[in-house]
Amino acid sequence: MPAQAEPGRASAGRGWLPRTRIALVGVVVAWVVPLATHLVGFDVLLPVLVWIGTASLLRTGRTLIDRLVIAFAVLSGGVSLGALLFSVWPWGLEPVPVAGTAFTTLVLVAAVTGRRPTLPTRIDPSDVVLVGASAVAAVLILRPLAPSPTAALKVLALGEDGARHFGIFDNIYRVGGLLPFHQPEMAVPLQAGFATYPQGAHVTFALINNFVHSGSSYGTPLTRLHNFALLYGLSLALSIACVMWSARWVGGQRLRGWAFLPVAAIVTGFLFFGDGIPIFTHGFVSEVAVFGPFALLIAVLSRPLSDPREQIVTAAALLCTVSMTYYLFLLSASVAVVIWAVGYRRQLLRHWRWTLGAILVGGPVALFAPLINLRQASSVKQLTRDGGVEAMNVILLSGLLAVVLLGLVVRRTARRSPAWRMMLAWVISSVAYAAVLYAATNGSATRYYYEKSLHELLVVLLVGAGATVLLVPAALRAPHRRRGRWLAGLIPSAAVAAVLLVGAIFFAGPANPGFRHPPNDRSWGEAYARDLNNFIQPANAIVRTFQKLPTNDGYVTVLYVNGRHDAITTYNGTLWLSVLYNNHGRAWPDTIWVLPTPTKTDAELEQFIRDSPDPVRFVTNAPSVSRVVAHIRQTDPGIRVEVVPITYP
Template sequence: MQESPKGRRIDVRHVGAWLAVAWLLPVVTHLLSVDWLLPPLVLVTTASLLRGGRTLLDRLMLASALLIGTLCAAGLLFTAWPFGFQPIPIAGTGLTVLGAISVLTGRRPRLPRPALTDGITVVAALGVAAYVAIPYIRTDSTGRLAMLVAGGEDVSRHVSIFDTLRRIGGFAYWQTPQDVPDLFELLRYYPSGWHLSAGVLDSFVRSSSGTGDMVSSMDHFVWFFLAAYGFLALAIIWAAQWIAGPLLGPWRLPLIAFLGTELIYSDIPVMVIFGFPSEIFGLALLALLAAVIVRRPSRPREQMVLIGALLVGIGFSYELFLPSAALAAGGWLLYRRRLVRPHLVFALVVGVVAGGLAIVPITLGTLYGRHGALISAPGPVSAASRAMLLTLGLVLAAALLMLVRRLRVWRSYVLFMGAVLALPIALRAYVAATGGKSPYYFEKALHSVLIVALVGLGAVALVVGRHTARLRGRQLIAASVPAVLVSAAIAVGAGVVLDDMPSRPGTAEKHARLWHSGAPKTTAGPWAKTLMDLNRKYPPTPGATTIVLSDNFYVTYTSSLFFSMLQRTSGTTDKVMYYGAGLFSDETQNIADSLARPGVPIRLIVLSPKSDPVVDEIRRLKPDLQLEVLRP
């Protein structure tokens, strides 16, 4: 036996047992090709060393928050160490750290019992994820590519980031463009915490750090993308119940049902259609941060560590939400200063470490990735329903007025919502001052408001539960019907005034219904099949860039974008697409200038005979261009 620095006896046998399990178990699972067992083991072990939460799901959600932030920070280590995403060193190191925490703190692994509500929450989240995943499950790789193509250009870049980080075994921040020819140059500075997390988990799923072929990588991306949406659903449904607390009672089920419906048919699932995994992941972490800040899950120091980990996770996953998260954390420190004061040094250390790590992506992106210029950039995005936001705001305000004076939890929630509302207000003010437009990121900021509003609906259920606690049977129905009618009237009235009715054509709800009907496979299926066939027929040539040329500039642009994704040549294709007018132009001179810019051989796949005159003109304008013309 030896003494720890705090005078606690350290059992050498305990240390040896931890080290043996930490390294022998990953070796065994790797030899048996069942490394996928290790991430759940690490999650459960982490949960067993925490002390917050009343139920097993509470503990697992808190452990998830801690592990996500830690994994994002550890990604900086993965970039430097020689092992990349190999399962054995990652799992061995993680279990060793957990063992050290157990030994030094004297905490023995211990888990609370699961509750019936845990099962209901998980089943609801799985139901949401399954429904959203149906269109992807019932098709093959070509069909999934068709759905990605139909969703828009952003998703192709996310697939490339995921695949590239898997290949290099870490973040791309310090890579040169020559090191990552499969990645758009500026995307080296994109906040890629989700891509790294999914890439690490993919190594455990594959029992290998190898990337496999690109079609396989694309399929795995889709599954992790859908898992991210399931995690968002779980985070929202759990956080709403956690904030409401144990007094929620039988109104828990209507709350879960409403949230589940919103996660299936609203503005939220459209983020899957457009291909926004980073935003989805960032919103999930924001929901968890709301839960951890609003209702204290554990002892003050453990709560501070959880808040710090979530700030790191948000900073690395979707930096747009970091200012709101940091403002909420700072407001919590001031509001709960009496709680924090005895642990002030610890709080300062956590704040400096977490804050320093959280700002790494946004700092690098601003300095080298031109992120500051993107604030007013346009882009395809589903506008947040003003009618829904107004309705939720009115209902929440009514409920909170009855709770804020009585319960500190709901005062904390009001402060958190204020921090989140500050983001779209600041964006709107900035755009007004500069005379620009900000539809893209302003709408995404409103998405964060929507998520936090949904998390706060536990207040409504709590108020309703208090006022109907003594009612039974017909009395309960008679009391609830007017409330439902009033809420419906508010929603309809807001929709009429704001021209934001859920039934009008082109809304998020209709978009989602069309998506699940299989429409993308019908419209983009032939397009995706052509890209797959071309990828098999014309494998990539080292050092060359391949462009798919059509008689329509949009088809040329999108086909080249997804084809370069399949060929892992997005980095070199980038120089063609976005030079001057690039491939967005119908002018042959602009296309020729763009093709000549990279200074590398160009393979031109000509889809239509109508494009032959364009090819001849390119040859005339650029006689020195190394041009290989392919006609499938």
């Protein structure tokens, strides 16, 4: 009689073989799907499938929106890690190998963990608010940018940082990876130091762009500029959505249902109608892109996910994303991270394998951007330098700070809650960081990084805005807790939200209007939505010049004009053209030359032409330039200088 197999081994063997076969089939499908979508030019579907697939393997999150947001957080860290791989493997950012690798990873995770894909179907009224408000914000943000490259430029041409960020994005597209791996090639395309600038946002934009176009080769520089502007606009809308979700997550059950409406109004009021728009129009691409992951980091460290393993992975992923995108926000956040790690130490030790894996994998990714950029940003002088930045409305910010602190400190419910205590730690560390930078700048409130620290404080306070609900008497909050009553509390919550939004429309403009302020004392968001605060003349000059001279033939192009906004057009126009011609590193000294005074004397023009190490082409409506160039050619016929006339009102 044959010996019987041990039941445990038999069942294990029978379980392992089918799982292995399923995994092998899954790996095959993981590559067949990208190949199929690529053949029909529909690779844009792939990131959506990866996102849904990631969400289906997670188990935390009460509603479908919760699950999708947490999956986005995990994927953001995956892109940060993947960017390093994509930069050294031979396929760059091509959609098929990127998506195939992502799908294969999901299949292997499912096989190892034994998890089957599943998604929650529950929808909360607050989900409707979040999705609806985010969609409206996206439409309002994209509408002025959408028609054409000129339309995008009339919004972004004012901010010189936007030009440099586009240059980083465009060169990542050209080389197929992060630019620190291609520094010698970047001497001509980029200004010194920008090849090592944090590039998490730029590489993400490039990846999405390649999926949309089913390849890594398409269009002209103006086409890519337009797509970059649209992706940048979407990143602001996504950040608004992430901040709203984070505020709801930290608030817990108190912000479920329609009670979330006023908090959503506060977030959109500040980030669209208030100081979020000047941050956007100044071209602070990395900062706008980091708002969302930074808010999610605050949320999951304040109120950890129910599964400690998923909490460890998500926290590590978000730390990597923030560091790779804009690590300046980690300077003050590191205090809160340490406080969380100490408070969460038992779970970290209990799941030490996951903790060790997060450190070994996430640690190098999180350290990559700060270390590679150490030479450029390692001094105190860098943190105290001047720069083009709009001063925050400190009156509104102070009011928000006061209300959030009242909710966190006065209410016993907040003092007893670990989530709200952690939120208080975030607020205190952010206020302290801003205070240190303010002192370091000798009390000057217009220093560049001091204002950046206020931007960070704003995000922290908006995530903590749910504390305002704690100040509402319990009797008024009671209707929101009735289960199964979708309409309970809708009318009072909607009325409060409407009052907050109307107040933001009328009063969320700058406290001290400067050159770039909205016209007629409007709020930033109202002026943006009405397309009032734009610079169409500089945008037209840039686009018309590039269309007339679409190739870089070794000349440095200087856009030199007389007329309205001549200073903006001459400096920012020359800057944007150098990025479009991909010779910003070479043209940067010429751009600096036009900056101090837009109208040069004949002697200054002649000296500049003779001293320039590169041939110069003036695109101008100024007769003085033609006169000086004609004089130089008479005395030095061999000099390489050109004048291209352009009509400029």
